Amino acid sequence: MANSFHSSDIPYKIYLSEDELPQAWYNVRADMKTKPAPILNPATHQPCTFEELSHVFCDELVKQELDNDTAYIPIPQPILDFYRMYRPSPLIRAYFLEKELDTPAKIYYKFEGNNTSGSHKLNSAVAQAYYAKQQGLDGVTTETGAGQWGTALSMACSFFNLACHVYMVKCSYEQKPHRREVMRTFGAEVTPSPSDTTEAGRRILQAHPGTTGSLGCAISEAVEKAITTPNTRYVLGSVLSLVSLHQSIIGLETQAACKKYGIKPDIIIGCAGGGSNLSGLIAPFMGEQLRGEAKYRFIAVEPASCPSFTRGKYAYDFCDTGHVCPLAKMYTLGSDFIPSANHAGGLRYHGMSSILSELYAEGQMEAVAVEQTSVFAAARQFARVEGNLPAPESSHAIRVAIDEALKCKKTGEAKTIIFGLTGTGFFDMTAYKNFNDGTMTDYIPTDAELQRSFDLLPKF
Amino acid sequence: MANSFHSSDIPYKIYLSEDELPQAWYNVRADMKTKPAPILNPATHQPCTFEELSHVFCDELVKQELDNDTAYIPIPQPILDFYRMYRPSPLIRAYFLEKELDTPAKIYYKFEGNNTSGSHKLNSAVAQAYYAKQQGLDGVTTETGAGQWGTALSMACSFFNLACHVYMVKCSYEQKPHRREVMRTFGAEVTPSPSDTTEAGRRILQAHPGTTGSLGCAISEAVEKAITTPNTRYVLGSVLSLVSLHQSIIGLETQAACKKYGIKPDIIIGCAGGGSNLSGLIAPFMGEQLRGEAKYRFIAVEPASCPSFTRGKYAYDFCDTGHVCPLAKMYTLGSDFIPSANHAGGLRYHGMSSILSELYAEGQMEAVAVEQTSVFAAARQFARVEGNLPAPESSHAIRVAIDEALKCKKTGEAKTIIFGLTGTGFFDMTAYKNFNDGTMTDYIPTDAELQRSFDLLPKF
DSSP: OOOSSOOSSSOOOOOOOOSSOOEEEEGGGGSSSSSSOOOBTOHHHHHHHHHHHHTTSSSHHHHHOOOOSSEEEEEOOHHHHHHHOSSOOOOOOOOOHHHTTOSSEEEEEEEOOTTTOOEEEEEEEHHHHHHHHHHSSSSEEESSSSSSHHHHHHOOOOHHHHHEEEEEEHHHHHHOHHHHHHHHHOOOOEEEEEESHHHHHHHHHHHHTTTOOEEEEEEEEHHHHHHSSTTEEOOOOOOOSSHHHHHHHHHHHHHHHHHHHTOOEEEEEEEOOHHHHHHHHHHHHHHHHTSSSSOOOOOOEETTTSSSHHHOOOEEOOOOOOOSSSSSEEEESSSTOOOOOOOGGGOOOSSSOOHHHHHHHHTTTEEEEHHHHHHHHHHHHHHHHOOBBBBBHHHHHHHHHHHHOOOHHHOOOOEEEEEEOOOGGGGGHHHHHHHHHHHHOOOOHOOOOOOHHTSSSOOO | OOOOOOOSSOEEEEEOOOGGGGGHHHHHHHHOOOOOOBBBOOTTOBBOOOHHHTTTTTTTHHHHHSSSOSSEEEHHHHHHHHHTTTOOEEEEEEEHHHHHOOOOEEEEEEEEOOOOBBBTTHHHHHHHHHHHHHHTTTEHHHHHHHOOOOOOOHHHHTTOOOEEEEEEEHHHHHHHHHHHHHHHTTTTTEEEEETSSSSHHHHHHHHHHHOOOOOOHHHHHHHHHHHHSSTTTESSSSSHHHEEEEHHHHHHHHHHHHHTTTTTOOOHHHEEESHHHHHHHHHHHHHHHTTTTTOEEEEEEEEESSSSSHHHEEEEEESSSSSSSOOEEEEESSSTOOOOOOOOOGGGBBBBHHHHHHHHHHHHHEEEOHHHHHHHHHHHHHHHHHHHOBBBHHHHHHHHHHHHHHHHHHHHHEEEEEEEBBBGGGGGGGHHHHHHTTOOOOOOOHHHHHHHTTOOOOOO
């Protein structure tokens, strides 16, 4: 093949055909010897039952959340049809980045930003909207912080003709009017949180009249709204095991592309906030490792300002700061921990998915915390040679992929690195501006700060 | 193939492989019996010579601009390599839109928004940056209105390590800080125009201290900057024949995809501002028609607020309001015509490419003008079912594609419609907000207004 910039048979972009789209999600819990700890009813401290959860969540999603045993769950045809509008997503060989770094490493990235929602969140949003529709519901509620999840859910609900009520953290609502407008264009009702539309919101507004809101408060409002609106349920875009299940489509496609082209990854890297993208990307590879068929280095990358894995406790904690949700066992900084204003909004979560937490506790994967100025330096370097402007969240993975490729340059090893590029940076230009202007700062919480938050962890 | 939403063998997205990427651009002028009228020196009214043009533009680009005869011009390998980062772009079957419209028509769209610049402009930007680098230049200058061209050129210059100075119309600079920041992230210097960095800018600032600028003024500044900066040239993203040449990659890929899957288009639709996207999309199909091998309906769609084809004169006119550029024969509303604040910034140009103008004058293609509220209605309808948020410019084509598909519904004809979806709407959410809020208005210039502008056309 005539080709001036590489001599390999591997194209720049590997697109599987639509016929090669995986037909079932993979549930990594089925291959875990120790299952993730069950989520607990905060009142009784007993594992949540289907009955309890189905007041808040759609029935089929509760079943998936509680299913630790079924390895493959077929993807319903209408979800496959929707996936075909933007999937399979490309696995891209970063030839130009390799050249820029002058590394013998082979670098690939799985790009999930190539859809109108701008991120991987759509993979679970369409599934959750579909199951809500199948159950005959009229609508769903949710919260959104950075806006990626709210955007994805709005698209999915619009497609299935389902009402969608998004509680958007007030500071995001005001700072990201474009995100808000995309949701409105797709027909969603977007309410800045805290609001006077719920008891929880009114209580917070009364106590803190000038507050710009928090994810915890928005969750409380969305849950209350779902419970008090007829024929409506609440949906969530991260942390839960059902979300990891849906996101396994990322890893399954990556695995299929690797098999088709004879690519054998040594290192698989993903950013980690609540864990939705990382758990999906690594799922089938982790399955191979758990079954003893292969061995990989999995690296979770988190912001140094919100270091759940690297400095958190593995303990039962509330999933939300409002303490209305069940307790989950996870690596956590404590539900009272307030991360500094790190621009990677999608990674500002105090805890980590139960699945990833258990795998990390068992030593099946590594974790690294990186500072945001170094993350944006990597993002800009990547953008300039690869022609792809990444979201700040995704850029955490880029930072570590570059670091690992530079290690290969020193040792001369031609390792194969795959990282997840979860979203586009189009909606994060305010953060890029800070970086371009040289006004971006880093923040690392002190041990004393973390300890104050750990002291408030539920004790039992 | 198991498939619940269509019974055809045609996938939702047709991705050609990278090996199928066209290796040469197609120059439709070679097949035109009457060539586009030459551009004229505004001082002498004689056709511009290579010598004259090469003071402003890169040598190789001037050759391409003046070449009416070579049908296929090979694409240099470094440009092909860059193309492979985002091309071939997908030809998408709008199955869900067809279902929504309940039409027997088959609707396809060629999607050019799937790259970080967000539009088709990158196709010519990379070519122009490459030739500038080949010539040993240090940098290029340009202007940008809506921001698509400036973004694309910044990306291309960053890749080839070339300085890039963008004069951005001041109102856009202030209203679209995110566009500006993408350019800065790719290393471009972005100056709001008018500025005090040029004689032209200082003159305008003195005469109109509070002005928010215009494309014409930004062009004057960019050209002056190029001429007065050592080893620097000016580049332009639309109107010129060289741009149509580069954009033929859109049509060539579309043609290849059609041949591969046995698709025979009846109608090919594109939005038309300066004509860069439309001329590229239709080029090879128009070639077939000009050679008598096939017959198509080509439809140019323009905003009713800036109706160059449908209400303009076919005459020699200035390409810029500052009257520093050569004269071109084109359908024009007069270089003094100021379009109303139509949000489709990319279509607010008073004239039309010479190639398209000649083809339209010969009756080889049709043109339709549409109002913006109906354009946004089409955009939103499309977005909700196809999961793709279009740029306002592109949505002009969607409007007419839907109208033609609805005609098919009435007549029962299963026509095949292809339209160009040139860009993403991510950076146009302010316009969507106007539409969502119900505050968007339409504006159609009166005959008297147009006449005032026609009266100022150059006379010779």
